[in-house]
Amino acid sequence: MNLLRELVGRHRRYHQLEPQMLRYAAMVGLVAYPLFYLSRFTKSSPGYDDWPLRLAAMLACLLILFPEHWPRSLKPHFHLVAWAVPIFCLPFLFVFTSLKNGGGPVAVGNTLMAAFFIILLTDRRNMFVMLAAGFILAFGVYWASDPSPQLPMDYVARLPILLVVVAGGTLFKHGVERAAAIKVRQAYASLAGSIAHEMRNPLTQFKLSLEAFQRVLPVPTLEVERQELAAGDLNTLYEHIAQGELAVQRGLQVIAMTLDEVHDMPLNSDGFSRLLAGETCARAVQEFGYEDATHRAQVSLRVECDFFFRADETAFLFVMFNLIKNALANPGVRVQIVVDAGQIEVRDDGPGIAPEVQARLFQPFYSQGKAGGTGLGLAYCARVMGAFGGSITCSSVPGQSTCFRLTLPLVTAAERNKELTTMLAKSRALFDGRRLLVVEDNAAVRFLTRHKLASMGAVVDECSDGEQALHMLAQQRYDLIVLDLHLPAMDGYALTKRIRAGQPGIDPQLCIVAYSGEPMAVAQIKTRKATMNGFVAKPSEQCALLKALCDAMETSQARVAAQQAPSLAGRAVLLADDNAYIRKTVAASLRAEGVTVVEADNGHKVISRLATMDRCDAILLDIEMPGMDGIETAGAIRASALACRRAPILALTAHSSPSVLQEARRAGMDDLLVKPFDMAMLLEKLHALPLCGAVRARAPESNHLTGADTVNLLDIKRLDNHRRIGVLDELMVEYLPAIDRLLCDVEASAMAQDTKACSEALHSLVGMSGEAGAQALHRLARQCHDPLVEEGRWPAQADWTGALRELATQTRRALTDYAAPVEAGKD
CATH class of the missing domain: 3.40.50.2300 (Response regulator)
Known part of the structure; x- marks a missing residue:
């Protein structure tokens, strides 16, 4: 069983980067099997009628072609089926029919074709296993089912040719994979070099800030009360902390931008804001990580005609930092930044760039005469400027000067x-x-x-x-x-x-x-x-001031709401990560919040730990774990009979590519957190998870919920208001039966696969539960509703209707318990 799991895992990883390969093979099979069957009628002696096998092979191809239509309970087994289907459709089918037809040149050709497709469709280890399994199975079934089995000697005599083809194909594929691996290693080396090169600037700035901290700190002594900062040193410390924080932010931005460039991810224009060119360029000059005061004196800014443009400030500052850094790479160079009506020029009096080099400057991984450089920065600069609706060009006179010109669309008065x-x-x-x-x-x-x-x-x-x-x-x-x-x-x-x-x-x-x-x-x-x-800087135009006040007010309201939100204390979380340091750090922070943390370092231990847990409010899974990774583990949890199979799963990963996000969602994960992350972000995610603190792994033995569970299930503030204005009785009489009716509508439409009716019922349930103060039911109903409306897909969570029904039952008890004091008071 472990060998089979390993083979299926290798097959899944082989197709992970290009999942369409299996679909293309299935399409070919759907067309080829009936066509080849029809060709038998052109022969004088059709031979063995294999239409049942061909029909079964076509049905198997259909299974591979449409995995999204599989029942949710079977989706975790897709890769096992995808591994077994080629064995049946290729070596088994072709060898079995060849034996039934008594061999011959056509049979040999069919067998070679089957072997060729297997070589293309899987890794080397699976190739040998699949071919051997298919051949052995074909010979075994033939010998067991044929009343007078005969071994066609001409077919057997040509098997050495098959061995030569398999060996040659294996060597050829090995050579292709080796060449691809070399290219990948070269790309990774260039990527690593780019990150290292671009990170040198923020890390240098951070190092200088740390050195400044040491200079400002008082001389150490065992008499702690006498360790005092000199006058003005406290403000200096704040300045260096700000510089250090900026350096860390810039470093993280460099990593994120480099990965975006590699994954060809576009900038999100929703985050663009209106920027004043002169002010933003001044910030770039001020915040750039200079080596020393002499370096800073080499850069000047002149604003001739200021203008507004729309862009992502972080990305634009990265462009400016990159251009300033490249110019200052030449010793003694003077750099001048000129802002003038729709254009920003970065000029330097350095050695210049040859014309034949200028044409390649903005190509990824191309660097012009700079030790350790990879040129990814300029490629990203060009991409960023294109996303802003502008452009970047370079003009240079070798031996005299270089000018990078940024052209940006102006924000018109009407737009302002x-x-x-x-x-x-x-x-x-x-x-x-x-x-x-x-x-x-x-x-x-x-x-x-x-x-x-x-x-x-x-x-x-x-x-x-x-x-x-x-x-x-x-x-x-x-x-x-x-x-x-x-x-x-x-x-x-x-x-x-x-x-x-x-x-x-x-x-x-x-x-x-x-x-x-x-x-x-x-x-x-x-x-x-x-x-x-x-914070808002003086002077500030009206729009910027209003935005700062709105942002601050919303932040303040969110902070107050977070303080009033149910505590995580008493919750149970399973944390899985193969990195012991990350586990230790995250677990310690969660335990400080009163959370019970169970740890695991691989997927198999996750399953075994969950089987022994009395309850689990959330599961934190690292995607990259040895053996059974996070994606496989999430799928196994959702398909299992574990009591906590419906617990929310939060993926922890260093990869934020769309394919990883899509695969995580498909496996049943509820949300994703990209490393590195801070604990505030993790706690916010845990609070936002739809079932966190609302659905337990095991139902409470008592018919009444505790006060803590009532707080988690219900919006107490809203219900207190209903009680105050005297509508709580109406709520109990009208809303609870209405919620039950809506749940019945949801279950019926889900069973009938009627997405329109189900989305309408869920929409009503979202509004009704929110108004009734059933906050946990409201969150879960919204989680089920949104993907159905926005993406046209059913919720990924297994037995989501059962989860809704279970949560509604708990909510009814909680509402009844909440209203009981009122009823008692009336009596």
């Missing part, structure tokens, strides 16, 4: 007005009727800020110092405060500290947005440390 109108509508929806406070000591800035905020529909008050702001906050409830950091007497940081400390009458969760002229990177570090909700 449309964007402002959209932002005004969003801000009105968010702030209409709310009250804002602007704290700014500069009267002119206060006036302009208040003028920019006047169109939001909010009441805007103002004051000029921290003490006055505290007094106003204590007298009146405010929803957001726009706070200058450099105030007289009490600065913005001190005022924030007083607010968060819970001053009498002041909401400690008040949304605070810093409004300052400090460098953005440093100010963001400081304001985040001070627990402010957002």
